[in-house]
Structure formats: structure tokens, C-alpha cells
Amino acid sequence: MNSVSTTEAASPIRGREAIVAAATESFQRLGYHGTSMRDIARACDITVASIYHHFTSKQEILQDIMVRALTDHLAETTAAAGAAGDSPRDQLTAVVNAWIMFHTTRQAEAFVGSTELRSLDPEGRTTVVALRDQQELVFRTVIERGQALGEFRTAYPREATRAIVNMGSSVASWYDASGELSPQELADRYIALALATVEART
Secondary structure (H helix, E strand, C coil), rough: CCCCCCHHHHHHHHHHHHHHHHHHHHHHHHHCCCCCCHHHHHHCCCCCCHHHCCCCCCCHHHHHHHHHHHHHHHHHHHHHHCCCCCCCCHHHHHHHHHHHHHHHHHHHHHHHHCCHHHCCCCCHHHHHHHHHHHHEEEEEEEHHHHHHHHCCCCCCHHHHHHHHHHHHHHHHCCCCCCCCCCHHHHHHHHHHHHHHHHCCCC
């Protein structure tokens, strides 16, 4: 008897997405090493065997989650910088806004993407580190240009870049959507912190 349900067999993309969603929630709550394939299967109401119709291993699921999250927020921050005009201040504002919005509205993916580097195999680690480097470059390009134009007075653009990136990515570990701040309100505060970090001229 076929272990894959009729619905899942007819909708392979939906089946794959259900597995990714369940795994993301489990990795966020239990960690990669604390999550079994059985946990993932139970969460999306399929058999473990059914998972292997979509992924060869738990490691492949983790890489799918992390690469997707990193690719998406890289696209969003790049687009934000490009749409912000020529002012480094406006560009940094837009990039930080996109960064915080991603880490609050797609919190589980962002959390897994920022915390499970240690769980990747060498090939996956190489891919993810390259994407992280590209993301850091988006911030650093804006900040270094702002410094060169005299809009940002920081003497340490590389360190300021890392501080802003890490400050934003940590949001996924503690943000509470039922708390007092909406994603946009939190983004506005982090924009102010980022501008202070680079010593932006008013």
C-alpha cells in the first residue's frame, strides 16, 4: 500500500512545504539535533517514509530552510537599498527596516537561519556562509559609502556593519508578536540604533 496520501501525491509542492514548515517549527523549538524525522512527520501528519519522497535527509531539510531564509532576506534588503535613492542614510534606514521586518514576521525561519550554522555539513556550511557574506556586504557597502561621503562619522565601518547585522538577527530569538511593539515599531527603534551606531549626521 502506498504510504503517501492521495492529497500529498497530487500536490508534491504542498507536501514539501508542509514538511519544511513543520521542520522549521521543530528546529526553532527543539533545535536541529533535538528534532527527529519522526517529530517532523508527526507535526505534518504524514509518515517518515513520506518525507523521503521529498528530502533525502534531515540535513537536506535544514539546508533548504536556511538557504531559503538567507536568499529571501538578501533579496529583500538588496531591493530596499536599491529603492531608497542615493542617500546612504535613506539606504541604511531602508535596509535595517527590511532586516527587522524579516526577523519579526518570519521569525522561525530567521531564527533557524541564524542559529543552526553549527549543524550544517561542510557543503551546506560553505553555501550558507557565502550567502551570509553577501548579506553583510549589502550593509557594509551602504555604510562605507556613507562614511566616504561624510554622512556617517564612524571610524569603524566594518565593525559597525557587524554590530547592526547581529543586533538585528538577534531579534528572532526574543521577539514576541503578542508584546507591546509591532514589527514596524521595533524596526523604527532599530533604525534609530543603527543610525547612532554609524554616527549619522542629522
